[in-house]
Amino acid sequence: RKEVEQDPGPFNVPEGATVAFNCTYSNSASQSFFWYRQDCRKEPKLLMSVYSSGNEDGRFTAQLNRASQYISLLIRDSKLSDSATYLCVVNPVDSSYKLIFGSGTRLLVRP
Amino acid sequence: EAQVTQNPRYLITVTGKKLTVTCSQNMNHEYMSWYRQDPGLGLRQIYYSMNVEVTDKGDVPEGYKVSRKEKRNFPLILESPSPNQTSLYFCASTAVDTGELFFGEGSRLTVL
Numbered sequence: 082r083k084e085v086e087q088d089p090g091p092f093n094v095p096e097g098a099t100v101a102f103n104c105t106y107s108n109s110a111s112q113s114f115f116w117y118r119q120d121c122r123k124e125p126k127l128l129m130s131v132y133s134s135g136n137e138d139g140r141f142t143a144q145l146n147r148a149s150q151y152i153s154l155l156i157r158d159s160k161l162s163d164s165a166t167y168l169c170v171v172n173p174v175d176s177s178y179k180l181i182f183g184s185g186t187r188l189l190v191r192p
Numbered sequence: 193e194a195q196v197t198q199n200p201r202y203l204i205t206v207t208g209k210k211l212t213v214t215c216s217q218n219m220n221h222e223y224m225s226w227y228r229q230d231p232g233l234g235l236r237q238i239y240y241s242m243n244v245e246v247t248d249k250g251d252v253p254e255g256y257k258v259s260r261k262e263k264r265n266f267p268l269i270l271e272s273p274s275p276n277q278t279s280l281y282f283c284a285s286t287a288v289d290t291g292e293l294f295f296g297e298g299s300r301l302t303v304l
Contacts, residue, residue, distance in 0.1 A: 085234075089232075113291060124282055124295035125282075125295055126295070130290070168234070180237070180293070182227075182234040182235040183234055184232055184233065184234040185234065
């Protein structure tokens with residue numbers, strides 16, 4: 082079993098739709114969690130950190146479920162510019178240097 | 193502007209011909225790392241460095257070397273490249289206070 086698993090997609094949704102991705106992780110002791118966005122042929126960039134209490138940034142909401150060992154990303158009112166691959170990232174220990182990346186979920190937003 | 197710069201961005205080489213991919217950051221970060229990205233496998237860490245002269249292996253270090261003689265630079269060395277090292281490579285530096293990784297634009301390497 083992979084340490085971090087994501088549905089590769091693609092998720093194909095119309096503009097304005099709400100879409101949600103989940104990501105499961107295997108190490109129950111994992112400390113911190115992130116969502117990164119990666120555009121085609123570009124470098125990943127931090128979208129948001131995921132806190133235990135959940136957090137929201139505009140149209141984006143991230144949540145953590147420690148009991149079931151998954152994190153989620155909800156995108157409301159999808160825009161064409163949201164089309165990208167979303168990477169789930171887990172820090173299994175309290176260290177800056179040991180991040181585990183999921184393979185990513187691809188989102189396509191159509192007009 | 194805060195950035196991580198890698199070179200070359202694209203390279204086609206042949207088996208066995210030594211090459212170096214340079215990486216430089218201007219954010220005074222202590223922690224830097226190298227990743228490779230392959231379809232279906234996600235980003236995998238090759239090497240990391242916690243500070244000058246301090247480096248250690250990541251998950252897939254075979255066939256690679258690194259050095260950290262200065263804080264800003266962290267080159268990746270392929271002494272004898274092989275076709276299985278054909279990949280997209282990213283250098284990253286980490287802001288320790290937030291844990292955020294800042295990636296370079298990537299270096300697409302093809303080994304024939």
